[in-house]
Amino acid sequence: MGGWVCCTGIISQNCINAFNIDSSLIQRNVNSARVYSPSGKQINLWRKENQAAIIDRGQFDKYMAERAQLAGAEYLFKKTVIDLTIESDHISVKTNSDDKRLEFKSRAAVIAVGFGSNLIKKLGLAPPADFVIGAQIEVGSDHISEIEVFTGNKVAPGFFAWLVPTLPHRGIAGLLSRKSPKEHLEKLLSLLESMGKINYNEGEITCRGITIKPLTKTYGQRFLVVGDAAGQVKPTTGGGIYFGLLSARIAARHLEKVLNEDNLSIKSMSSYQREWKKDLGQELKICYWGRKLFERLGDRNIDRIFDVTTANAIDRVLLEAEDISFDWHGKAILKFAREEAITKSIKVINIPFKFVKRGRFDD
Numbered sequence: 124m125g126g127w128v129c130c131t132g133i134i135s136q137n138c139i140n141a142f143n144i145d146s147s148l149i150q151r152n153v154n155s156a157r158v159y160s161p162s163g164k165q166i167n168l169w170r171k172e173n174q175a176a177i178i179d180r181g182q183f184d185k186y187m188a189e190r191a192q193l194a195g196a197e198y199l200f201k202k203t204v205i206d207l208t209i210e211s212d213h214i215s216v217k218t219n220s221d222d223k224r225l226e227f228k229s230r231a232a233v234i235a236v237g238f239g240s241n242l243i244k245k246l247g248l249a250p251p252a253d254f255v256i257g258a259q260i261e262v263g264s265d266h267i268s269e270i271e272v273f274t275g276n277k278v279a280p281g282f283f284a285w286l287v288p289t290l291p292h293r294g295i296a297g298l299l300s301r302k303s304p305k306e307h308l309e310k311l312l313s314l315l316e317s318m319g320k321i322n323y324n325e326g327e328i329t330c331r332g333i334t335i336k337p338l339t340k341t342y343g344q345r346f347l348v349v350g351d352a353a354g355q356v357k358p359t360t361g362g363g364i365y366f367g368l369l370s371a372r373i374a375a376r377h378l379e380k381v382l383n384e385d386n387l388s389i390k391s392m393s394s395y396q397r398e399w400k401k402d403l404g405q406e407l408k409i410c411y412w413g414r415k416l417f418e419r420l421g422d423r424n425i426d427r428i429f430d431v432t433t434a435n436a437i438d439r440v441l442l443e444a445e446d447i448s449f450d451w452h453g454k455a456i457l458k459f460a461r462e463e464a465i466t467k468s469i470k471v472i473n474i475p476f477k478f479v480k481r482g483r484f485d486d
């Protein structure tokens with residue numbers, strides 16, 4: 124714990140404040156992002172105050188573990204959970220390390236195993252309905268001071284790529300893709316080099332799956348599912364640290380209550396899902412819809428959106444809106460979808476106006 128993690132570590136200022144994240148983990152504060160269209164048009168999103176920070180993601184894991192230890196948690200490292208069996212009065216947790224198998228008995232379990240664990244299936248839950256792959260690499264650069272975002276089918280089909288500053292002379296380049304993320308990232312690195320933005324690559328490209336649609340069921344008798352394992356991730360960007368932390372807080376409060384009441388039945392555990400969905404459900408649905416819409420745009424559509432956005436100062440309107448922030452994208456997506464200039468420019472796409480007008484999805 125504490126080493127390189129396949130995650131860029133961008134979190135909002137709001138996340139830092141809400142979870143009291145120590146400033147020593149921050150490698151860079153940022154208050155602007157430059158977004159490039161497929162043909163190289165630019166939109167600069169800038170606010171006076173810091174909007175986000177790039178944290179040392181490996182150290183962040185270690186720091187959170189230390190906070191948990193101070194609060195009484197005990198960690199067992201280098202043990203993989205290979206099976207969970209739900210009994211009437213406990214959960215049996217089997218672990219594997221080297222040749223040794225151990226079995227623990229627990230009153231409850233929090234399944235926070237990230238993307239792609241077979242424990243989800245073992246617990247009888249349906250796997251995530253949609254996911255993408257994120258790839259990233261550490262790069263050398265003296266020329267980045269803000270978050271840079273690149274769009275277009277040649278860079279990251281249906282998604283986007285990023286270049287962010289971390290420590291002095293260093294940064295991280297990454298992207299999301301449904302297919303061949305490594306190949307796309309290699310092409311991006313050549314492009315960034317030819318643009319003079321980076322001068323060398325450090326280390327290896329690492330890839331990891333990211334769930335972008337939550338599990339239909341994130342609970343069961345005696346257990347809750349949290350974080351990437353549950354799909355509590357922004358479908359727009361694949362960012363999961365903040366929503367994972369928000370959901371973990373809800374899960375912790377819920378568990379405290381049900382353990383005190385000694386009621387870990389399915390029914391009692393189900394209110395965890397109701398609670399996190401109250402805060403994140405609509406946001407995730409709107410963002411997933413926005414994500415799917417974006418995936419259907421061709422390069423010319425994206426370029427046209429850039430033109431219309433700058434010509435109509437839509438970027439300024441969004442930046443001045445207080446209810447739109449680094450973490451919450453649903454309202455921005457709806458504002459975009461309600462802009463006649465935008466809908467006209469991407470008329471090839473069928474926008475469900477009833478939902479856009481109402482601003483919410485019905486279950």
Ligand SMILES: Cc1cc2nc3c(=O)[nH]c(=O)nc-3n(C[C@H](O)[C@H](O)[C@H](O)COP(=O)(O)OP(=O)(O)OC[C@H]3O[C@@H](n4cnc5c(N)ncnc54)[C@H](O)[C@@H]3O)c2cc1C
Pocket residue numbers: 129130131132133134202203204205235236237238240242256257258259297298330331332333349350351352356361362363364365367
């Ligand atoms: C390339 C890339 C860039 C990203 N950049 C950002 C970003 O800038 N900002 C952001 O907010 N999000 C980002 N994300 C997403 C972010 O990394 C995840 O949302 C976040 O790490 C989820 O945390 P988690 O604790 O749910 O899962 P994880 O961080 O995956 O942690 C799960 C842990 O469980 C352990 N585990 C798994 N199975 C078992 C088992 N059977 N037994 C024991 N232990 C087990 C794993 O070893 C791991 O330590 C990025 C993702 C990728 C792929």
